[in-house]
Amino acid sequence: xxxxxxxxxxxxxxxxxxxxxxxxxxxxxxxxxxxxxxxxxxxxxxxxxxxxxxxxxxxxxxxxxxxxxxxxxxxxxxxxxxxxxxxxxxxxxxxxxxxxxxxxxxxxxxxxxxxxxxxxxxxxxxxxxxxxxxxxxxxxxxxxxxxxxxxxxxxxxxxxxxxxxxxxxxxxxxxxxxxxxxxxxxxxxxxxxxxxxxxxxxxxxxxxxxxxxxxxxxxxxxxxxxxxxxxxxxxxxxxxxxxxxxxxxxxxxxxxxxxxxxxxxxxxxxxxxxxxxxxxxxxxxxxxxxxxxxxxxxxxxxxxxxxxxxxxxxxxxxxxxxxxxxxxxxxxxxxxxxxxxxxxxxxxxxxxxxxx
Amino acid sequence: xxxxxxxxxxxxxxxxxxxxxxxxxxxxxxxxxxxxxxxxxxxxxxxxxxxxxxxxxxxxxxxxxxxxxxxxxxxxxxxxxxxxxxxxxxxxxxxxxxxxxxxxxxxxxxxxxxxxxxxxxxxxxxxxxxxxxxxxxxxxxxxxxxxxxxxxxxxxxxxxxxxxxxxxxxxxxxxxxxxxxxxxxxxxxxxxxxxxxxxxxxxxxxxxxxxxxxxxxxxxxxxxxxxxxxxxxxxxxxxxxxxxxxxxxxxxxxxxxxxxxxxxxxxxxxxxxxxxxxxxxxxxxxxxxxxxxxxxxxxxxxxxxxxxxxxxxxxxxxxxxxxxxxxxxxxxxxxxxxxxxxxxxxxxxxxxxxxxxxxxxxxxxxxxxxxxxxxxxxxxxxxxxxxxxxxxxxxxxxxxxxxxxxxxxxxxxxxxxxxxxxxxxxxxxxxxxxxxxxxxxxxxxxxxxxxxxxxxxxxxxxxxxxxxxxxxxxxxxxxxxxxxxxxxxxxxxxxxxxxxxxxxxxxxxxxxxxxxxxxxxxxxxxxxxxxxxxxxxxxxxxxxxxxxxxxxxxxxxxxxxxxxxxxxxxxxxxxxxxxxxxxxxxxxxxxxxxxxx
Numbered sequence: 001x002x003x004x005x006x007x008x009x010x011x012x013x014x015x016x017x018x019x020x021x022x023x024x025x026x027x028x029x030x031x032x033x034x035x036x037x038x039x040x041x042x043x044x045x046x047x048x049x050x051x052x053x054x055x056x057x058x059x060x061x062x063x064x065x066x067x068x069x070x071x072x073x074x075x076x077x078x079x080x081x082x083x084x085x086x087x088x089x090x091x092x093x094x095x096x097x098x099x100x101x102x103x104x105x106x107x108x109x110x111x112x113x114x115x116x117x118x119x120x121x122x123x124x125x126x127x128x129x130x131x132x133x134x135x136x137x138x139x140x141x142x143x144x145x146x147x148x149x150x151x152x153x154x155x156x157x158x159x160x161x162x163x164x165x166x167x168x169x170x171x172x173x174x175x176x177x178x179x180x181x182x183x184x185x186x187x188x189x190x191x192x193x194x195x196x197x198x199x200x201x202x203x204x205x206x207x208x209x210x211x212x213x214x215x216x217x218x219x220x221x222x223x224x225x226x227x228x229x230x231x232x233x234x235x236x237x238x239x240x241x242x243x244x245x246x247x248x249x250x251x252x253x254x255x256x257x258x259x260x261x262x263x264x265x266x267x268x269x270x271x272x273x274x275x276x277x278x279x280x281x282x283x284x285x286x287x288x289x290x291x292x293x294x295x296x297x298x299x300x301x302x303x304x305x306x307x308x309x310x311x312x313x314x315x316x317x318x319x320x321x322x323x324x325x326x327x328x329x330x331x332x333x334x335x336x337x338x339x340x341x342x343x344x345x346x347x348x349x350x351x352x353x354x355x356x
Numbered sequence: 357x358x359x360x361x362x363x364x365x366x367x368x369x370x371x372x373x374x375x376x377x378x379x380x381x382x383x384x385x386x387x388x389x390x391x392x393x394x395x396x397x398x399x400x401x402x403x404x405x406x407x408x409x410x411x412x413x414x415x416x417x418x419x420x421x422x423x424x425x426x427x428x429x430x431x432x433x434x435x436x437x438x439x440x441x442x443x444x445x446x447x448x449x450x451x452x453x454x455x456x457x458x459x460x461x462x463x464x465x466x467x468x469x470x471x472x473x474x475x476x477x478x479x480x481x482x483x484x485x486x487x488x489x490x491x492x493x494x495x496x497x498x499x500x501x502x503x504x505x506x507x508x509x510x511x512x513x514x515x516x517x518x519x520x521x522x523x524x525x526x527x528x529x530x531x532x533x534x535x536x537x538x539x540x541x542x543x544x545x546x547x548x549x550x551x552x553x554x555x556x557x558x559x560x561x562x563x564x565x566x567x568x569x570x571x572x573x574x575x576x577x578x579x580x581x582x583x584x585x586x587x588x589x590x591x592x593x594x595x596x597x598x599x600x601x602x603x604x605x606x607x608x609x610x611x612x613x614x615x616x617x618x619x620x621x622x623x624x625x626x627x628x629x630x631x632x633x634x635x636x637x638x639x640x641x642x643x644x645x646x647x648x649x650x651x652x653x654x655x656x657x658x659x660x661x662x663x664x665x666x667x668x669x670x671x672x673x674x675x676x677x678x679x680x681x682x683x684x685x686x687x688x689x690x691x692x693x694x695x696x697x698x699x700x701x702x703x704x705x706x707x708x709x710x711x712x713x714x715x716x717x718x719x720x721x722x723x724x725x726x727x728x729x730x731x732x733x734x735x736x737x738x739x740x741x742x743x744x745x746x747x748x749x750x751x752x753x754x755x756x757x758x759x760x761x762x763x764x765x766x767x768x769x770x771x772x773x774x775x776x777x778x779x780x781x782x783x784x785x786x787x788x789x790x791x792x793x794x795x796x797x798x799x800x801x802x803x804x805x806x807x808x809x810x811x812x813x814x815x816x817x818x819x820x821x822x823x824x825x826x827x828x829x830x831x832x833x834x835x836x837x838x839x840x841x842x843x844x845x846x847x848x849x850x851x852x853x854x855x856x857x858x859x860x861x862x863x864x865x866x867x868x869x870x871x872x873x874x875x876x877x878x879x880x881x882x883x884x885x886x887x888x889x890x891x892x893x894x895x896x897x898x899x900x901x902x903x904x905x906x907x908x909x910x911x912x913x914x915x916x917x918x919x920x921x922x923x924x925x926x927x928x929x930x931x932x933x934x935x936x937x938x939x940x941x942x943x944x945x946x947x948x949x950x951x952x953x
Contacts, residue, residue, distance in 0.1 A: 229905060257909075
């Protein structure tokens, strides 16, 4: 038993692995969905007493690619939660899936739209079409969902500023309650990076402009820029992710899943077969108070709300705080520390400046 | 021994023309040393000596040959030690001029040959490496004979490698080199032609006795620096140290002085007895001054004490090395060091890095300047651009007399280079139908940067080069400062001829703009002469520096990135509010050292 109020569940199965993806995924293992759900429930049982949690997040992989009966078996076995999110690829959202998710207690869906340009979707090796996103949203709304999130990616090889403007416009037009906009992170060594190296470098030079456009466009459309890459309407922040950013404990189950529990962070084996055998092979990292304080600072400064400094003072470099204030990047109000708008654009550098 | 049976000689040769092989062969042939011992004892490297705790290197070896006593006196092998070479030559009556049969005469050989002739030495010309397929013994012999005004038939042709005709060399030394002719009964005088420091025995003086004789335990003094000590031991190298009771006129040997500081016993000084002192010192003593200066900084500032200790230890054995602490806001704590020349600087740097395992950052070298701030003011000598007054009345800079030997088809390229470097043409002479000897006067500052590399590349490696400092001359020199966000960066200040200031300023500013990472604010970079800005660039502020994504699975990785970024900031050098990576200074210093506009 542990005190985590946030539960992450990893479902690794995908129809296809996208070139830029570096998550723990599994393709061509469709016969293992049942065994995997069994393994998840075993781990859940070992780690959690069944009491209600604040949030659950089902991530992947493509959770909605999991064979529906197995997915539903899992959903029903999970503890009650105030926010219950499932990640979905738009092309997997049928009316039946939408209905079943809602009926199983899921109250938030995060749709991986990424872009609305067919040629950029092909570049990302995404299977959805722009039409799929629109259809998925209306099916989910019909099923009663009032909290939908769209994921967008920018900095895609071949993308122009005009493409990005179109993507942002389309996203806003669909009226999601929440938008996550990420720059494409091309991890070294992935086949995507190898294939598009030069173009990715060119895109990297554009990122400054893109980021500014994203923030300006979405805030102008009435979204609140509440975290570096996240925007919401009507106070519908992602409660689960907020748990990460507030430095709270969370329990992650599934292959490759990470948990942070008190003074320990651990990661399950990324090997599917080992996990199915109940061999978690956990990689454990011990976190002392100072490290957790540094993490709370790093994470908390991503948010738009001032960060309460109680207990964090020892993690601050006071000279750095003063420099950041002088440059108009941060405001130290004694009890709290907040980044200015420009400070948030430079959030990583400012954090490096003010962390001890 | 009777002076008439003594012969004192040196070997003059370009690097790789076979000096050490010939020396080894001579030792072998005279049975001074067996082949095995030779490898162990004679072919000493400084590192090897250090490992074994032997710090005394034989600078003069005595060998017997057909009833004679031959003293082979070693000369420092490079251009910056012209003065030391001249002292070693003064200790001799003759010199072997060794020339590679495939390469011909090189500038350095020529310079030392002239030095030997000026010192009145008998030159025994030797063409070496006649066994090489590319050898042209006859052609080279004619070139050497022309140079000396000698008969080509008298030029010896040998192979030190195979041993062919090396005995003829020894015979020629006995026949052609005059015996010493000092006055055995006069008050004792000996020339100090080299010195060395041993941690157990102190300073060892290598001497050539000219007049009279010296005995063990006698009270001695140097005539120029008036340093007094007792001769703890006298002796010679054969090649191991062999103590004797007495060293007499004409002989070469060592004196163990017990002194703890090599700078108190200067090369070129005259040693005499306290009890019966000589009236006049031997001629030719000079107080040699460093001419080239550079800041040496440890790459890791924690290594500062190690650098200090290393310099202290090098100084024990190198009286010409000068150093004083220097603090640079950009590079931290280090030393401003003075060297006789570029090669001396390279040797010191290499020894610090190799023997003491230090990673060094070396600023662009500069020369010594003489500066007058006001017309009625005093002349100051300035060794550091950061101390050079921004407004000056008059400046003088050191010039060198340069000697260049090159195949005739490259003469044009050499002249062009020398014109670019503010050179003044001296003379041109043909050494052979193919090879030309050029002389120029050049500002030393113009050769301390990349002159030698340029000379080599523009002549496809065929030019050889030598120089001697020729004194100070007035120069149109200005101080160029580099400012980052309005703050001058001391390590990047330089003294330069007014005509080159704009181009160099532009180059420095451009390079620095490339190297300084964007900050959270605009950073102007300027080059200025006094308050006048001559070049300007701006590193624009960055508008974004934050990682897009951060969720539960990657907090550790993101935190480690942050910690790395923070640690990186701590390693940055702070110029005002601007963080500059040390590599940026390095890159800029490299253009200072490596290339011109």
